[in-house]
Amino acid sequence: EIVMTQSPATLSVSPGERATLSCRASQSVSSNLAWYQQKPGQAPRLLIYGASTRATGIPARFSGSGSGTEFTLTISSLQSEDFAVYYCQQYNNWPLTFGPGTKVDIK
Amino acid sequence: EVQLVESGGGLVQPGRSLRLSCAASGFTFDDYAMHWVRQAPGKGLEWVSGISWNSGSIGYADSVKGRFTISRDNAKNSLYLQMNSLRAEDTALYYCAKGAAAGGGTFDYWGQGTLVTVSS
Numbered sequence: 001e002i003v004m005t006q007s008p009a010t011l012s013v014s015p016g017e018r019a020t021l022s023c024r025a026s027q028s029v030s031s032n033l034a035w036y037q038q039k040p041g042q043a044p045r046l047l048i049y050g051a052s053t054r055a056t057g058i059p060a061r062f063s064g065s066g067s068g069t070e071f072t073l074t075i076s077s078l079q080s081e082d083f084a085v086y087y088c089q090q091y092n093n094w095p096l097t098f099g100p101g102t103k104v105d106i107k
Numbered sequence: 108e109v110q111l112v113e114s115g116g117g118l119v120q121p122g123r124s125l126r127l128s129c130a131a132s133g134f135t136f137d138d139y140a141m142h143w144v145r146q147a148p149g150k151g152l153e154w155v156s157g158i159s160w161n162s163g164s165i166g167y168a169d170s171v172k173g174r175f176t177i178s179r180d181n182a183k184n185s186l187y188l189q190m191n192s193l194r195a196e197d198t199a200l201y202y203c204a205k206g207a208a209a210g211g212g213t214f215d216y217w218g219q220g221t222l223v224t225v226s227s
Binding site: 032034038050053055056087098 | 142144151152153154157166167168169202207209211212213214215217218219220
């Protein structure tokens with residue numbers, strides 16, 4: 001099983017600032033990496049797949065990069081609606097696995 | 108509009124069984140893989156199981172292998188999860204999720220979840 005780790009666990013950011021979230025895989029997942037956003041009481045929402053392709057309707061302020069074992073999600077200018085928990089997920093191998101999440105909260 | 112509506116959750120004693128269902132609408136169900144993903148209270152996401160469009164490919168998390176069985180009925184646009192030998196650690200909100208067309212094993216639509224509580 002591929003183990004996903006995320007850092008930091010919590011990121012405190014002011015609105016308008018840039019946020020950089022990291023995700024690491026225990027072995028190469030090529031570019032088969034997705035990012036999800038989850039707000040309290042809601043189901044997750046797909047943001048990025050293929051490490052860097054935005055899903056339908058996702059604003060351009062969200063961008064993803066990386067390949068192999070190291071990945072980054074960048075939110076260029078945080079809006080109030082972006083404060084949430086973010087999960088990375090690999091889909092290179094079954095079982096599919098998620099990282100533990102990074103909570104982005106208001107500084 | 109894509110809709111995924113889960114049902115079948117509830118309170119169940121350890122060792123007992125439960126069957127979850129997911130009713131899908133708003134897309135061509137038999138074109139897509141489907142998955143179950145769970146989230147224990149206050150915890151992160153855990154993929155439970157997935158099934159290809161024609162049921163030809165099925166996978167499970169190690170934590171449920173041998174106890175849970177995923178299935179689908181394309182004629183009824185429905186996904187199922189048979190959960191046997193339930194344990195306290197299976198307590199979670201269970202989401203039904205649609206496999207994305209692009210991005211293979213990703214999930215582009217989710218239901219609102221059905222809560223399973225395993226307790227005596």
